[in-house]
Amino acid sequence: MKQKIKQQIIQKLKQYIPEVSQIEDRISLEIPKDEKLGDFSTNVAFLLARTLKSSPVEIAKKVSEMLSGMDTFSKVEVAGGGFINFFLSDGYYRGVLQEVIREKDDFGRIKEGSKGKINIEYVSANPTGPLHLGHGRGAVIGKVLSELYRYCGYKIEREFYINDAGNQIKKLGQSVYARFRQIEEPDYHFPEDGYHGEYIKDIAKELFLTEKEKILSMLSEDDAVEFCANYGKNYLLDRIKEDLRSIGVEFDIWFSEKHLYEHGKVDDAISFLKDRGMLYEKDGALWVRTTIYGDDKDRVIKKSDGSYTYFAGDIAYHYDKYKRGYEFVINIWGADHHGYFPRLKSAVMSFGVPENWLKVMFIQLVKLFKEGQEVKMSKRSGEFITLRELVEEVGKDAVIYFFASKDSDTHLNFDIDVALQKSNENPVFYVQYAHARICSVFREALERLSFNPEENFQADLSLLNQDIEKSIVKYISAIPDMLYDAAEKNQPNKIISITYELAVRFHRYYYGYKFLDPDNLELTYARLYLLKAIRGVLRILFKIMGIAPVERM
C-alpha cells in the first residue's frame, strides 16, 4: 500500500518537478506516531530544498498544492519545518475493503516469484532421536518465516539437512545393534557414549521381529551396525516427519549429507576452494583460510588421518546451495551453534557471494514451565520433553502460537498451564474467538434475515462512519506493509501481535455495536461487509501461521 501511494505521489510530482527523479530513492514515506499528524508524512521538501534553491517550507507548500487534488487524499498539509502530512480519503479506505473482499487470500500478497528464489533451511535435527522443544521452536519460526516470505513475493524452498554421514549415525547404529543383541543376551555390551533413550529399544524390537535372521547372518559386525544405523535413521526420520507434520511443518527438499560424499560434491567444493587459494597444508591436515573473512582461526577441513571434518560437508552443502542460484539463503540454527557461524560465513564468502547472502537466525533456548516450576525431564520417558509430548498435551495451535510469539533472540518460557487454559488467559483462543464470532454472526444473518454474507454482495460503505469502524479499516490497510516489514527484518513473531491487534479491534467493535438490524438493512450490509473483510484478513494471517480458522467455539 505504502509503495503504491509513494509511487502515486512521485508520478504526480514528476509532472511538475522533473528534479524529483534525482532524489527518488531517498524519499521516505512514514506513518507518523501521532494519528493527528495524518496517515503518512514525507520528507520530499527537505530533499528538494537544495536542488531547487528554496526553503523546505516554501517547497512543501507548493508540493502540497499539487497533491491536494488527488483522490487518494482527503487532506494534504504542511507541518512544522517542511514535513508534508497526508490524510487518506474515505474513498481510498473503502477501496481497500473492496480489495480485501475481491482478492481474498491474495490481499496484499505480492505475486509469488516476482522477488526471486530463496532458501530457508531449518530444524535439520540429527536423525538420531526424537525432536525436542528447541527443534519445535525452530520449526515453527522457519515455517512462519517461509510463509511470510512467500506472501512477500519470494519463491520459497524449504529445506531440511539430514546429518546422516558422521559419527552420530555410527553411534546410532552401535546403540541399536547393542539393544538388538541384548534382547537375547541381556549382558551384551552397550557403548558408553551410545544413545540411551528408550526409543532405541523400540527400534531394536522392531528389527528383532522383522530382520532378525538377516542381521544375524551378516558376516561382520560392522555390516550389521551399518544396517542398524540405516534402519534406525529411516525410522527416526519418519518419526521426525510425522512430528513436523503434526504442527503443519513441511519441507520441499530433504538434503542428505551422505549424498554429498557419494556424489563427489565434497571433493568438488574442496577443489573450488583450492582454486581460490583458500587452502593450505599443515601438520598433515588440510586447512581453510577462514581468517581471511574474519574468523578467529583457520579451520581444518581434512584431518591428518585423511577423513573429512563435518565442516567439509557443510562447505560442500552450501556450495551446492550457492550453485542453485538463490537470491539469499536463511539458516535457522540453535543458539548453541553461534560459534560456528564465522567459519561457515568465511567459506561462503569465498564463493564470491554478497555480504549477507547467508543469513543465520539463532533460536534461543526454550524452557518449559508447569505449575510454576521448570520441567526438564519427561515423566514418561525420563528424557527431555519431546515436541510430540508437548503437542499432545496442549495442541497444535497453542504450540505454534507460543513458539512463534517471541523474538527468536530471546529465551522462551513456555507455560503449559497457560497454553492449556481455554480462557482469556490464553491468547490463542482470543484470536480464534474473533474468527468464530464473525462466523457466528454470519450464521445468524442467514437465520434471522435470510441473508447469506458468504455469498457475494455489495454495500454502501460510506455508512461505516464510526471511529472504531474507521480504525479497523485503517488497520487492515496497513497490514500488508507490516507483513513485508516483518519478513524483511526476519521477525516472524510480529505476525502474532498484528493478529492480536486486529482481534482486539474486532472484539471491541463487537461489544459496542449491533451488526444485525432488520430495521436498517443498508447499515447491516455495510457492517457485514466490514466483518467479512476482517475475517478475510484473519484467515490470511492464520494461514501464514498455520493456525486453524475455527468457525465455532
Place this chain on the structure above:
RNA sequence: GCGCCCGUAGCUCAGCUGGAUAGAGCAACGGACUUCUAAUCCGUAGGUCGCACGUUCGAAUCGUGCCGGGCGCACCA
C-alpha cells in the same frame, strides 16, 4: 580469558536505524450479560527501562566499563 544472546510493571513480553506523558497480556482491584457466543468488553492500580560513566538539545534506544542469567570457544558432529 575471548566471543554471541538476553536483563523494561509481581509474571510473560513489545518498544531498540535516538525524539515529546515507556506500551500490551496475565495476575490484583472495580464495573458491564433479558443482546449477533461474557473464551468478550470498559476502567483502576502497578515501572530508578540491571548499574555507572560518556556522546547528544534530547538515550530504554548509540558507545565504553561493570553486574546478573544463558550459550559457545576441537584435526566432534
